[in-house]
Amino acid sequence: MKYPSKLIGNAVAEFTKLPGVGEKTALRLVLHLLKQDPDRVNLFSEAIAKMRNEIQYCQNCHNVADHTLCEICANPHRDSSTVCLVENLRDVIAIENTNIFRGIYHVLGGIISPIDGIGPEQLQIESLIEKVKSGTVKEVIMAISPTMEGDTTIFYISKKLSALPVKITTLARGVSFGGELEYTDETTLARSIATRLPYENYLVKNSN
């Protein structure tokens, strides 16, 4: 498309570089911003630039952070003896929003995936082992997606940790709440029968 203003053309071009934003959507966003107060748009623009320029990675858990430690690791009320191992920030946000986990995280920064050329050495595995070796960690919860790559990653890390005095757990696998049995895949259903729970446990809401 041609635009009667280079300023608008540039802004549209920048928006189309975002995932899932086509030219029509980009133009809609630009025309929306054009109707806003300049101060409002400057706040938008600054929040984004500031986020990218000032973001750090937590020295302890490798999560994104505003300072040298992330808010979770810096919080004295969090239990640093329980470490939840996750793939990325998205998973940290998902688990934080359950409001059930009071331990700390360890962000791998990906999972082992030979197809994508990601090996164990590119992930934060060594720092996890060091952390466990230091003796402060009692439990590592493997909160990794149950895909083939995820299971490989869990297997690799659990082998590495097996000689150390730490409890290794994984997220429970089973039928989703609100899910219908008839639409649950066979592997999940089979596992949920094999690992069935006493009914009194079903009523327990807070496992931590």
Add this chain to the structure above:
Amino acid sequence: MKYPSKLIGNAVAEFTKLPGVGEKTALRLVLHLLKQDPDRVNLFSEAIAKMRNEIQYCQNCHNVADHTLCEICANPHRDSSTVCLVENLRDVIAIENTNIFRGIYHVLGGIISPIDGIGPEQLQIESLIEKVKSGTVKEVIMAISPTMEGDTTIFYISKKLSALPVKITTLARGVSFGGELEYTDETTLARSIATRLPYENYLVKNSN
């Protein structure tokens, strides 16, 4: 949702203020930007701030412009005796992308809509009449959407221009190219029969 970083939380909050962007989409965009090079993100941020801060309105046609005149009005190859009257920038872009119009525009900045509290005095109608009175304009093309408000606006402006020596035309109404007769509404179909064209005109591609 809670975010483990205020920088990320702020950026997500800013994105959700855009139309059609929910919190999940905003987070996806923020995580995408987080993976980009900081310079890349600064370019994005600057293009948007610059667009809003430096945009001007063309003194001649009230379209958005990078300078005091927009690219179209400043182009000596455009025919300033044919003025295409449009509601807003979006319509300018739509018509420019047909590559068929070589005249200039006049952007009303809206249409008369009593329900939304928009009367003729809030639109760029007076400046259009002044432009026509100056004698340089031979034709005004009413390129306004054929809605009730649009037709009211066309009627109001054509009344105002009726005493002046200027030709007033409207966009042709009829069946869309690729449209199917059976799905065309009755008003459009009736008009397209009433204003039927000699077949040789059907083959004319460039009316300007």
